[in-house]
Amino acid sequence: MVKAGVMSGPGEKIVIEEFEEPMVEAGGIVLKTIYSEICGTDVHLHHGRLSDVPYPIIPGHVSVGTIEETGGKLKDIDGNELKKGDLISFYDVHEICNECWFCLVAKATTRCPHRKVYGITYSSNEGLLGGWSELIYLKPGVKIMPLGQDIEPEDFISGGCGLLTSFHAVERSGMKLGDEVVIQGTGPVGLFAIAWARSAGAKKIIAVGSPTHRLEAAGAMGADDIINIEGLDSEERVEEVRKRTHGRGADIVIECSGNPQAVYEGVKMTRDAGNYLIVGQYTDAGDISMNPHYDLNKKHINLFGCWGFDFSHFYKAVKMFTRISNDYPFKNLISKTYSLDEANERLRAVENFEVIKAVIKPN
Ligand SMILES: [Zn+2]
Numbered sequence: 001m002v003k004a005g006v007m008s009g010p011g012e013k014i015v016i017e018e019f020e021e022p023m024v025e026a027g028g029i030v031l032k033t034i035y036s037e038i039c040g041t042d043v044h045l046h047h048g049r050l051s052d053v054p055y056p057i058i059p060g061h062v063s064v065g066t067i068e069e070t071g072g073k074l075k076d077i078d079g080n081e082l083k084k085g086d087l088i089s090f091y092d093v094h095e096i097c098n099e100c101w102f103c104l105v106a107k108a109t110t111r112c113p114h115r116k117v118y119g120i121t122y123s124s125n126e127g128l129l130g131g132w133s134e135l136i137y138l139k140p141g142v143k144i145m146p147l148g149q150d151i152e153p154e155d156f157i158s159g160g161c162g163l164l165t166s167f168h169a170v171e172r173s174g175m176k177l178g179d180e181v182v183i184q185g186t187g188p189v190g191l192f193a194i195a196w197a198r199s200a201g202a203k204k205i206i207a208v209g210s211p212t213h214r215l216e217a218a219g220a221m222g223a224d225d226i227i228n229i230e231g232l233d234s235e236e237r238v239e240e241v242r243k244r245t246h247g248r249g250a251d252i253v254i255e256c257s258g259n260p261q262a263v264y265e266g267v268k269m270t271r272d273a274g275n276y277l278i279v280g281q282y283t284d285a286g287d288i289s290m291n292p293h294y295d296l297n298k299k300h301i302n303l304f305g306c307w308g309f310d311f312s313h314f315y316k317a318v319k320m321f322t323r324i325s326n327d328y329p330f331k332n333l334i335s336k337t338y339s340l341d342e343a344n345e346r347l348r349a350v351e352n353f354e355v356i357k358a359v360i361k362p363n
Pocket residue numbers: 096097098099100101102103104112113114
C-alpha cells in the first residue's frame with residue numbers, strides 16, 4: 001500500500017490515507033517521490049480560495065522523484081530513453097487539449113479550459129495524482145524533464161513552482177540586457193525572479209519586500225539593493241525606488257507579492273514607457289483604484305498579467321537551472337523539511353510566513 005496526505009475539503013485536517021499501488025498503463029510512469037513542495041497554492045487550497053477543486057485531493061503540484069516503473073519504453077522530449085532510477089521532475093499541468101481556441105489561435109495554453117493540474121484539480125479518487133504521497137502516478141502524456149547529474153533535488157525543490165512561474169514572468173516581462181529591475185515580493189517567486197533577472201542581464205535589481213530573513217535571502221539571490229516595506233507607507237516605498245532609479249522609476253517591475261496594494265505602488269515604481277508585470281495575484285485578494293490617465297495612458301506603460309507557465313518555460317527553466325544551480329545557495333532557502341505525517345504543521349508554517357520554503361519528504 002502507498003501512503004499519501006489527503007485534503008478532504010477546505011479547512012479540513014490533512015489525513016494520511018492508504019492507496020493501492022498504481023497500475024501502470026502504456027506511456028505512464030510511477031515516480032518515487034523524493035520531495036514535493038508546500039507552497040502558497042496549498043494554503044489557498046486549504047482556505048478554499050481556488051475554484052473547480054475536486055476535493056478530496058492529494059496536494060503537492062511540483063515534485064521531484066526517481067522513476068520506479070515505466071509503461072513500456074519511454075523517451076524524454078530530447079529523445080533520451082528514460083530508465084528506472086532517473087531523477088526527474090514533471091510538468092504539473094496535464095490534459096492541455098491542443099484543440100481549443102486558446103490552444104490553437106491565441107497560443108496561450110495556460111488558459112486552455114481543459115487543463116488539469118496535479119495536486120490541485122485531480123481528485124484523490126482518481127489515484128496518486130499529487131506530490132504529498134510516497135508514489136506519484138504520471139499518466140500517459142505527462143511531460144517530464146530529467147534533472148540529470150547537475151541538479152540536486154534540494155536545489156530544484158527549493159524553488160518548486162516559484163522557480164518555474166518566475167521564469168515565465170521574467171521572459172514575459174520583456175526584460176532586456178542592462179535593464180533596471182524591481183521585484184516586489186520576496187517569497188519563492190520573487191526570490192527566483194531575482195536570480196532569473198540576473199541571468200537575463202539586468203544591470204540593477206532592487207528587491208522590495210519583508211520580513212528581514214527573506215530580504216537577506218534576496219541579497220543572496222543577487223539583489224543589488226533592498227527596500228524593506230515595513231515602516232514605510234505607500235508613497236515612501238515608491239519614492240525609495242525612484243531615488244534608486246534616477247528619479248524615473250525602473251525599466252521593468254515584476255509583482256510577486258500577492259498583495260493588491262503592491263500593484264498600486266508597482267505601476268508608480270515603473271518608469272514612463274516601462275513594463276509592469278503582475279504574477280503574484282494568484283487568488284482574489286481584493287481591488288485597488290488607479291488613475292487611468294496618470295498611471296496608464298499618459299505613462300505609456302506596458303501592463304502584463306502572467307498565469308502559470310507552459311511546457312516551454314518548464315523545459316528552459318530546467319535546462320538553465322543546470323547552468324546556475326551552483327551559483328546561488330538555493331537549497332538554503334528550504335527552511336524546513338517535513339515528513340508526510342506533519343502535514344498540518346507545515347501548512348501552518350507556510351501560512352504564517354515562518355518559512356521561506358517548506359518541502360515534504362514522503363519517503
Ligand atoms: Zn486547449
